[in-house]
Amino acid sequence: MTHSHTRSSRPSLRGRLLLLLLVPMGVLLLLDAVASYGISLTYANRVHDRDLGEDVQTLATMVGDQQLGGDLSPQARFLLEYDPGGRSYFSIRSTLHGLLAGNGQLPLPAQVPLIGKHPVLYDTTLAGKPLRAASVHVAILHDPHDSLIVTSAETFRDRHQQAREILLLATVIQTLLVVSVLSLLWFGVGRGLRVLDPLTARLATRNHELTPIDGPDVPLEIRPLTRTIDALFDRLRKMLALHDRFIADAAHQLRTPLTGLSLHIEHALADPRPETMRDALQHIQRLTRRTARTAAQLLSLTRAQAPSLDMDERGLIDLARMIPDAVSQRVHEALRAGVDLGYEGGSEVCPVIGDAASLNDLLDNLVDNAMRYAGRGSIVTVKLQAHADGSSSLIVEDNGPGVPPELLPRLSERFFRVAGSHEDGSGLGLAIVQRIAERHQATVSYRLADAQGLCVEVHFPVPDSPSTLTAARDEQGSYKA
Template structure:
């Protein structure tokens, strides 16, 4: 059954969604705000008209010619309302209703004589009304006054606010649609700056040069710098592979050539003593080739192992190192070497990789056993430092190394002149690579009494991790 491929994320779609959702929310908020502003504006206009109507009606009623009576035309105009009715009420200040079309409730505080109209909300016949009351002197009745109240429903106010809101929303929606179209066009055009970079990468074969240049936009520089860092790691890895191939070819050429010569010698002279001598040489050369290959692979692993601190653990060297030394005692006895350990039994923790630390110690012991020779003494020592770190040292009492050559001991394939030719010259280079991965320092110095060689691995203090079990 064929299943459709999962939909890939789109940067263009994500940008547009991130813009569209806030715009819709902003439009809704603006609609509520616009309706509130429109309703406030409509209320203000209608309140002003309502106050003017109350004052006008009061003046009209106070006209001597009208005799405090409304004409039918004035009553019709006051009562006309498309949504219901307009209401009015005229009372004497001394009491009594002169005219009106409803019992309008009066405000909580009666307006003062001659003061501006009082506006208030009220209800009549289940209608919510807005009313205006004015208190004026009656010229036709000495000592008396008129209280005129005019009220209207809220239909016109709300209708006007809705019309304003509709116009505002339509206009703003149009503007947002135009803005989104511009954003779409801008995002599409803006993403085209990636086209030259894409074409540049597509046109490369095995070229791993940096791609971050002056023409790369600053917004995508983190991406290009990450790619350049990846290219740098790949270049380093490829360089290591090329170096490994070259080193393997260089180091294995001599033993393989020797193997070929001794095989030809045995074939050319089949006498038993010649064949036995040739087989002895072949065995030694085979062991040398095998050791060189093993050392090359160990160096490659040490150089290419990930250096992620998250993979490290808190190691107790006071427990790890004695166990590793114990495993080499029988080999040292066969080689005629006195191998010993000196160190405190108190826990001594460093942050690192147990297998890497053991490989480092094995190479240091191998190096000391090969170059110190039979009858020598090798001491592995573990000490705590005042800064919280630890120092692991391997010291022998062999012929030692001239001081001017100490700095070259970590070079690959470097061997001190006159030393044991069976060595590959890779042991201390492996030690250096593993120590670097553990942020440790390798120090070479003369042994006690200026005899032999002392190699110290100075581990930094352990600040995190968990205890190794």
């Protein structure tokens, strides 16, 4: 029951198309009925007006040939007054004798027609009943001094009835046409949706493949959907590749310290003397720290290699405020390591668009790399420079043993360590820096220091929007105030 209910509640593309077409077509059918009734009524009015004009002309000819002595003959009166429906009216007026005959006091038109001219058609009322009337002015053959104004009128009933009959016939035909169109549309949509069958079959035959599904047989209307799915597949492939790479890196980096831990534990168990146990525990502590650092750097590298930052995760960051605070937090560690850690930077703002946590990881790895490989008694300087074009540079320089020039291009490779180094590094620090810089559209360059040692520069581009620099300056000014 749940399955059938879920299935019935799913939206239907065919039903939605029919609904979207049925409502407008119903409105159009209603508007068409109104327009058809108006056209039919106009046509009926023209026919009846023509007949009414011909009738009044015939009536005028008939009465104008009689010798009227102020009245009509009984035969003429019978012909004029005969109306089985009771919907017709007439009046005959003499210009000398007044009303001669009629079954109603029909008003004359605003402008009396000329003798011998075409009838004048006009709307009028009789006892509150709307009528359509026609008047004609004719001469009397036997009395040249007198003339007759003959008026004939009828109600609008026959006109409206004829218009309704035409409308009914047109509505039946148009309704049948709409039903036929919707039936053809229902059949056509069903046939048209079969074009998706190859795509459905192609997806059904896949197991764990994440290759693109877009192809030449995909309709243009469905292509945005397939492109969205392909983009999702691409992100999934990258995430799975990142997952596999993390597993491979972890296996590569943790194999050696874990093997060393096992060997020292076995050595301590085999020789329980205090000095042997102490030596083994010291090696185990060193290997444990190395393993913990390697694991932390692997996680940091994985975060740095994740897809680009979303717009919601990015924000305006002033390096001139962030970098000094981050350097100050490493001073005590540098003192314990015997390293002189310093900072040089101006008062100008250095705005970047990015993620503060990632930029902290970038600085930590630069400082950690410099302190680790420069050694005790060295000097490590963190510099921040703001350029005139709005870009900025973060520089970490040390006076350690440096790196051979030919090896500088390889410093960003994963697990690369300069030969002859006595520090237990994982070779991931600068690789993490490179990945974080790429996520922030920054570039990393390596060069030898003026005297000795290594200089690493991360150049951040101008922020995306020109207003960003102004906003950063305003924020810096309020902060100082």
